[in-house]
Amino acid sequence: MKLWVLRHGQAEARAVTDAQRPLTETGRREALRMGEHLQGETLEVILASPYLRAQQTAELVRQCIGLRRAVVTVDWATPDDDPLAVLDRLAERSESNILLVSHQPLVGTLLSLAVEGHRRGHYPMPTAGLACLEMPLPALGVATMLELTNPTSLAGQ
Structure with a gap:
């Protein structure tokens, strides 16, 4: 399985609730930049947190x-969800090339668990940070990090 993990683009600082924070114009540009980077990948599905900023990022990508397939909203990918449960949910998927659009701290901890088998690893995931993992199945410590990038590091390319 190839799992792409994308943190949402920059969001407004305030809204009625955290879940309703929309992308800023910078966040929209970040999402589009990462979408351009993913062009040519054979993604089968985009899974996204129900939070507005993740939904907007996923739709732009x-x-x-x-x-052609619509973004699939998953209620188990919010900022405070358990990354172990996310691995379990991903293991239920039949697709072999998935993009997951979510939030910190979930995405950083998910990467640490998948690659290192524990929560202590540090993977910088600024807004619109993107990681690509290759793994036989979603589980602890079995993934290989193929890529870790963000819009700023891609700006010079």
């Missing part, structure tokens, strides 16, 4: 890469 979906449009950019031309994926």
Whole structure:
């Protein structure tokens, strides 16, 4: 399985609730930049947190890469969800090339668990940070990190 993990783009600092924070214009540009980076990948599905900023990021990427399938909203990918449960949920998926759009601290901890088998690893995931993991199945310590990037590091390319 190839798992792409994308943190949402920059969001407004305030909204009625945290879940309703929309992307800023910078966040929209970040999402589009990462979508451009993913062009040519054979993504089968985009899974996204129900939070507005993740939904907006996922939709911008979906449009950019031309994926016909709608974004699939998953209620288990919010900032405070358990990354072990996320691995379990991913193991239930039949697709072999998945993009998960979520939040910190979930994404950083998920990467640490999948690659190192524990929660102590540090993976910088600024807004619109993107990681690509290759793994035989979603489990602790079995993934290989193929890529770890963000819009700023791609700006010079």
